[in-house]
Amino acid sequence: MNTTRHFIITSALAGLVLAGCGTADSAETTRDHAEDGEFFSVEDPWIKATEESLDTSSDHSMTGAFVHLTNVSGEDQTIIGADAEIAEVVELHEVVDDGGVNLMQEKEGGFPVAADERYELNPGQDHIMLMDLTDDVNPGDRIEVTLELANGETQVIDFVAKEYVGAQENYGDLEHDHGDDAEHDHTH
Numbered sequence: 001m002n003t004t005r006h007f008i009i010t011s012a013l014a015g016l017v018l019a020g021c022g023t024a025d026s027a028e029t030t031r032d033h034a035e036d037g038e039f040f041s042v043e044d045p046w047i048k049a050t051e052e053s054l055d056t057s058s059d060h061s062m063t064g065a066f067v068h069l070t071n072v073s074g075e076d077q078t079i080i081g082a083d084a085e086i087a088e089v090v091e092l093h094e095v096v097d098d099g100g101v102n103l104m105q106e107k108e109g110g111f112p113v114a115a116d117e118r119y120e121l122n123p124g125q126d127h128i129m130l131m132d133l134t135d136d137v138n139p140g141d142r143i144e145v146t147l148e149l150a151n152g153e154t155q156v157i158d159f160v161a162k163e164y165v166g167a168q169e170n171y172g173d174l175e176h177d178h179g180d181d182a183e184h185d186h187t188h
């Protein structure tokens with residue numbers, strides 16, 4: 001219930017920011033946000049709980065973080081990296097079709113988000129990958145992830161851990177592919 005309410009409030013705030021874009025005051029509002037490290041408005045940030053994934057064939061502990069971002073900074077931005085205390089390695093991933101098989105790999109150049117544009121991180125699409133976890137992620141946990149931008153600034157996002165429902169098989173396949181070290185090395 002908490003999660004639902006949080007989502008609604010966040011969406012409402014995002015709507016207000018967007019609605020303000022056409023007004024004369026919007027430029028100043030945007031600059032204030034940028035000074036606070038709020039380059040993006042954030043909708044539904046969640047991270048996949050690890051309970052199940054740790055029981056499967058993968059011997060690497062990892063999970064994905066997902067969020068819908070809207071660039072409210074007034075300028076084009078590029079997310080070039082991310083950092084989290086619970087993971088020794090954090091990467092920006094994309095999912096590519098490799099001869100009919102979905103593979104995750106590091107996204108070259110990061111996630112570009114033009115001014116006022118929306119950028120969605122979803123299961124099976126672009127996502128933030130947390131690897132070599134130092135702890136389990138349980139439903140309800142709040143996990144801070146810091147986005148690193150090309151302009152040298154950062155924005156911290158508070159992700160809520162949830163059990164993943166839907167397209168479970170696809171995501172399982174992705175994780176399996178990801179555990180292939182040889183495949184992973186290709187991306188570097």
Ligand SMILES: [Cu+2]
Binds near residue numbers: 129178
């Ligand atoms: Cu990934």
